Each structure stands twice: as structure tokens, then as C-alpha cells.
Amino acid sequence: MNPFIDSLHPYPFQKLSELLEGHTPNPDKPLIRLTIGEPQHDSPQIVLDTLANSLNGVNKYPSTKGELTLRSAISKWTKTRFHLDSLDPESQILPVTGTREALFAITQTLVGEKSNPLVVSPNPFYQIYEGAGILAGAELHFLPCGPDTAYKIDYQSVSDEIWARCELLFVCSPNNPSGSITTLEDYAYLIAKAKAFNFTIVADECYSEIYFDDKAPLGLLEACQQLGNTSYEHCLIFQSLSKRSNLPGLRSGFVAGDANLLKPFLLYRTYQGCAMPIHHQEASITAWNDEQHVAQNREIYTRKFNSVLDILSPVMKVSKPEAGFYLWPELDMDDEAFCIALYEQASVLVLPGSYLGREVDGKNPGSKHVRMALVAEESQCVEAAKRIRDFLTTNKLTNK
Structure with missing residues (x-):
């Protein structure tokens, strides 16, 4: 065992x-x-109709990488939503069967290069972060996110000794459970640290489309764009249709960002065997293409x-x-x-x-x-x- x-x-x-x-x-x-x-x-009826009309897709094995039509729809949505100049559907996007399994799997892919590695997580947190780190053989380092700091994380209080051991930093924005949003200033600091100490920022953005007064939350790739990191080096976002489109049972999401990180992640997933069924991909295209x-x-x-x-x-x-x-x-x-x-x-x-x-x-x-x-x-x-x-x-x- x-x-x-x-x-x-x-x-x-x-x-x-x-x-x-x-x-x-x-x-x-x-x-x-x-x-x-x-x-x-x-759930949106247009997505359910597409799902019902795509069931003949069950006669094919889906590819781990996903259909180009889905990756292109995701690229279009992401560029529009986060004001990105580019996001290559061939190398910078990977569909996943829900972000829960993907957050777990990316940890297994990226942790292990450093001796005595750390996975750094907000506290409180989505428990997959902790379990993924434990099963990857990493030590967890928790950053408090409580009333003392208005439910924000004070990243600048983290020592360079911690960043040096860090291999993966989980950022949950909008945060579960507090609902706080990571600022551009914080992302600038974190991206600089990630480059200096060679770790990956994994941004769980599953709640990004539930907001108020038309104040759309800042995304990590959007921050990269504004900060000049247009190749999204050291950065990955995890997005989902579960909350955005009331489709938790569809198990559909995507990972996007640094192509140099997504390449080994695709290899890992090829062996893991998590490929999105064709009819789920077709339904997902409809969902990502509709904002109403x-x-x-x-x-x-x-x-x-x-x-x-x-x-x-x-x-x-x-x-x-x-x-x-x-x-x-x-x-x-x-x-x-x-x-x-x-x-x-x-x-x-x-x-x-x-x-x-x-x-x-x-x-x-x-x-x-x-x-x-x-x-x-x-x-x-x-x-x-x-x-x-x-x-x-x-x-x-x-x-x-």
C-alpha cells in the first residue's frame, strides 16, 4: 500500500x-x-440539447488532448474573458474531466524535482490541495487566510527559505470559502518569486464567473498579460463548467497557461487515462460559447x-x-x-x-x-x- x-x-x-x-x-x-x-x-437547456444530440460520440475513444474544436472554443472564451492577446489551443490548453482530478494530477506531475519539497496552500483550503501534496510525497506549508488579514494572504511575509523549497503554490481566487480575490500586486510578487525560485503557481479559478455588480475577478493569466509575462511562464489556471454553467455532473474543465508545463502534464494524463468523452466535449463547446x-x-x-x-x-x-x-x-x-x-x-x-x-x-x-x-x-x-x-x-x- x-x-x-x-x-x-x-x-x-x-x-x-x-x-x-x-x-x-x-x-x-x-x-x-x-x-x-x-x-x-x-443546467442550460442549449447544453443539454447538444449533449443529447451528440451521443453517437460514444462509439469513439476520446483523445487525452481533446478535440481541437473544444480547445479552440476554450481559447476564444479565455482570450475574451481575460483580455489575452493569445492563448494557443495546441500547446497552452488542455481539457480535463473536472478540475478536482486535474488539481490532484498536476501535483503528481510537477512535484518531485526538489529535495524535501513543499506544496504551499491557503488555509482554509479545498482539501484536494492537501491530499494531492501528501500523495506526491511533499510537505504542506499553510498560509493563513483569516479575519486578522481581512481574509487575504500576506504573501510577502513568506520567507525565501519557504519559496526555495516550494514546488507548487495553490492560489484559490475567488477563494473558497471566503470569496476574496487575489490582487494584481500579489500576482506580480508571486510571479517574481516563482521565476526566482522555480515553482509553479496553480490558480484554482472555478468560482471566477460568479461575481456581483459586473466586477469580474482578475485571473492569473490576465495578470500575466498585464505584467508582460505573455508566455505565462510558471503559471497555470484551472477552470470549470461546474459553477459557471451549473454542470457539475458533466465533469468538464480545462487547464491553461505555460506550454512547458502542459507538455509533461499531457504525458502524465495519457497514462492516467482521464479523457473527456466526445459528447461531453460537444456539450462543453456549447457552454463555453454562450454567455447568456x-x-x-x-x-x-x-x-x-x-x-x-x-x-x-x-x-x-x-x-x-x-x-x-x-x-x-x-x-x-x-x-x-x-x-x-x-x-x-x-x-x-x-x-x-x-x-x-x-x-x-x-x-x-x-x-x-x-x-x-x-x-x-x-x-x-x-x-x-x-x-x-x-x-x-x-x-x-x-x-x-
Whole structure:
């Protein structure tokens, strides 16, 4: 057995299931789940129609590299969305079967050249970052992203000794769970460090298309363009249709950036065997070529956030994120205790924030927070917010 398997941590939802053993929700209220970041909005019909009309593609083995038509559609979308002068569909784009597996696989591809390597990750974080680093034989180094720094990472506090050991830096922007966005100033600093110390910046941008007031978040390749790094050296972005287009079951995304990194990644994936089915590729082309459904999706999220925050802002420390579909309120009590009590009294399920972080120097920056995914229908999100407000008021837990 791989000796690193035993070092993997339980997944947050496994821990939540164990936490709730012996506890039951209020039987007078239907349970509302705000835990998993799985979009519940309708998938775009034009994409479903393309999928249904492309099923004859199952009679062919798909290539690992993907069809040129898909890579070209992705190139067109990426250049438009991030104002890029160029992005070569032959060498700088690789379709993947969802970014979850791709984030894991890129770590296995790129880690191992340095002795005693580090994978550097935000904290809290998407747990794939940690598991991928562990199974690649790397040590994890966590950078706090908590209320002390307004949920931003202070990259300039990281020592050159850490950067020298770093082989891969995960950046999640918009951030899961806080919704913060990495700035151009931070990207300039990180790109300079990546060049100086030869590591790769892996930008998880899966939430980039859920934003408010037409303020589209900055992307890593967009930052490269503005900073003159037009070959995207040391930089890769990971994008997905799951959140953008409400297509989590399609398992469709892409990696783009430095061609010198994508070449060995393609070789790795050829052996790994993750090739996107032809009919999924055809559906993905339709999705990347259409912005109308994406704009409509943003409008729905904007309404939900405005409605929910009108209810919750007077009674708890919570604010609209810069982007994404999570609320990340700060509590005045233990997050596990809050989760259990809210479940039992109000039949609302949220995720303890400590499950998304790790304790470093005696502090877990996810503690005393909970993550609320506003992915359900607006009426359910509003009902959940009202129950949370009443729960806080009844138990005198308001912390404004």
C-alpha cells in the first residue's frame, strides 16, 4: 500500500457526518442543507440539447488532448474573458474531466524535482490541495487566510527559505470559502518569486464567473498579460463548467497557461487515462460559447445574496464576498457546537469552518466560522436565513 495513504485526513463531509451521529434535525421543519458547493440551478437547456444530440460520440475513444474544436472554443472564451492577446489551443490548453482530478494530477506531475519539497496552500483550503501534496510525497506549508488579514494572504511575509523549497503554490481566487480575490500586486510578487525560485503557481479559478455588480475577478493569466509575462511562464489556471454553467455532473474543465508545463502534464494524463468523452466535449463547446446563461446565473446569485444578507447582517458578522457563492460568517462560539445546535433546533445544516482549515502554531483560521453555500433555490436560502436569524435571536447569540 502507498505509505502516504495513512496520512490523508478525513474529508470535511465525512467529519460532518460523524459530528451529527446521535443528533436529529427539528422534525417540524424540513431540512435545508447549505453545506456542499454543488449548484442547484437548472443546467442550460442549449447544453443539454447538444449533449443529447451528440451521443453517437460514444462509439469513439476520446483523445487525452481533446478535440481541437473544444480547445479552440476554450481559447476564444479565455482570450475574451481575460483580455489575452493569445492563448494557443495546441500547446497552452488542455481539457480535463473536472478540475478536482486535474488539481490532484498536476501535483503528481510537477512535484518531485526538489529535495524535501513543499506544496504551499491557503488555509482554509479545498482539501484536494492537501491530499494531492501528501500523495506526491511533499510537505504542506499553510498560509493563513483569516479575519486578522481581512481574509487575504500576506504573501510577502513568506520567507525565501519557504519559496526555495516550494514546488507548487495553490492560489484559490475567488477563494473558497471566503470569496476574496487575489490582487494584481500579489500576482506580480508571486510571479517574481516563482521565476526566482522555480515553482509553479496553480490558480484554482472555478468560482471566477460568479461575481456581483459586473466586477469580474482578475485571473492569473490576465495578470500575466498585464505584467508582460505573455508566455505565462510558471503559471497555470484551472477552470470549470461546474459553477459557471451549473454542470457539475458533466465533469468538464480545462487547464491553461505555460506550454512547458502542459507538455509533461499531457504525458502524465495519457497514462492516467482521464479523457473527456466526445459528447461531453460537444456539450462543453456549447457552454463555453454562450454567455447568456452565465449572466442569468449571476443575476440569480445576486438576488439570493442580497435577500439573505438583508436578513443575516443585523444579527451576525457576515458580508457579501467579492465573488463566489459562499457566505463565511464569523461566530462568537465554537463552530461545531453552532452547527449541531442549528441542526437540532432549526433544521439547517452548515459546515464547520474548522473542517476546512488546519491548526498551525496553535491556531486554525477556519475556527469560529461556518461555510454556507447559497446554491439552493432563493426561497430555500431565504427560509434558511430566517431560521438562522431566529436561532441566533432565541439563543442570544447575535454578535453584531
